[in-house]
Amino acid sequence: MNSLRTAIISVTAHGAQLGQALRAHLTSADAVVSSQVVCFEKEGRTSGASATTFTSMKPHMETWFTTYDRLLFIMATGIVVRMIAPYIKHKSEDPAVVVMDEQGQFAISLLSGHLGGANEWTAEIAEVVGATPVITTATDVNGIPAPDVLARKLQCKVEDFTTLKEVNAALVAGETVPYYIDDTLYFLHHYEAVAKAQGIELIRFNPHTVTGKALLETGGAEAPPVVITDLILPTGPRTLVLRPPTMVLGIGCRRDTAKELILTAISESLANVNRSPKSVASAASVIVKADEVGLLAAVKELQWPIHFFTQEEMALFIEQSQLEESKFVKETIGVGNVCETTALLQAKSQTLLQTKTVYPRTTVAIAQVQSK
Structure with a gap:
């Protein structure tokens, strides 16, 4: 699992010191999951350690909520509920939110207990500071794996x-x-x-x-x-x-290809291999497509990340894997195989579920993910 982006927000000097102690743990080898941690401390009530200061939480709340995977608020629960309420969307999207009092007596799993991992995180940080973990989801309180x-x-x-x-x-x-x-x-x-x-x-x-x-x-x-x-x-x-995330879609397209054409090509490709779009780990393409409006709009609609490879990275892989190249595409962008090459590179794989398949203004290949 990738390192989680974590924010610790405090509003008192004692809470700031507690946040710094937790930051030290969450970035140490003893942490359950590696984490990139930023402490946000209220001006005039800081710990004296490295932190970003703020005068009011409200202007920053939307950014914190949408930027970080985990949020720890060291303050009263009521304040947190009011602050995050406008930004709560769905358990599949919301970050893990935990609340702790400034004396470190209780750690409360407030939001995204299961999919966001707030319940496990609550137990972890409670153990570090000697707090009582407060977890209220029914499966957890009954000791049932969810x-x-x-x-x-x-x-x-x-x-x-x-x-x-x-x-x-x-x-x-x-x-x-x-x-x-x-x-x-x-x-x-x-x-x-x-x-x-x-x-x-x-x-x-x-x-x-x-x-x-x-x-x-x-x-x-x-x-x-x-x-x-x-x-x-x-x-x-x-x-x-x-x-499970089992596939990468490599996508090539002509300049200014409409989002709808790309989405149709993707849909038909997945139907061709009888796979779910929810099992696509990522999309991939060549770096010259990094500003391709239709492609970016398509992957955004599908909620897929996309990685763009340089021609140098691709050329080496094409040579090593002896992939077939299109003379026209090579003369245009410097490499003659976009969809297969980028799919295999991103999947860290040598297995294609779908080889290069041509659609109107678009090509798609699907690679089997073979590396964690």
Whole structure:
């Protein structure tokens, strides 16, 4: 997992000192997750250590909320609730928010407890300062492994949040929820190990067999099942599908190609390999497309990150992998293979699920992610 961006915000001198102590821990080797930590301290009530000062929180709140993965507020809970309320969107987007009093007596998981990791983070920082962790999500207080926690651990996206609520309700009600995993996934053994560490046993199924397909359609149990796969498969109406990040889409396009044409090419490519767009880890292209309006708009709409490679990086890879090049494209931008090369580079892979496929003004290749 990449280093998390963390902000610690305090409004008293004692709170600022507490924040600095936590900053030291969160950037140390003992931290559960590596973190890039910035302390924000109120003017006139600072710790004296390295920090960014502010006079009022309100002008900065939207930036903090949208920039950082985790926010720790050392102050009264009521202040925090009022400040963050206008910016709360959805559990799939909101940062983890934890509140702690300036004496370090209580640490409260306030927002994004599961997908954002606020519950685990609350327990971690409470242990560091000797605080009492306050966690109120039903699965946690009942000691039940939750599918959204597993989703975060596996870096999966949740297909349907309505179904997620239904599964969590079934777990709290004492029902046994089965967890199934597509045994064709590249990181199968890693997923199984992570799930086992969470107290969850994954049941393997083969999506290409009659038995595997029947299992998905029926659910195999009375309780709503959880399925981990990147494939588009028929499932029962109460099935929660978790989408692991398994693909990179390399995209080439002509100058000023419309967003709609690129989105159509992407959609048809994913349909071609029968994969979910929620399992796309990233898009990739050549650096000369970094200002391509249609491409940037398309990946923004899909909520995908995109990485742009230089011609030098691509040329070396093309030579080493002996990839076929287009003479016209090479004369235009300096390298003759954009979509396959950038997809494989970003996926750190040698496996293409879809080779270069030509669409109107666009080319798309899909690479299997083969490195964590």
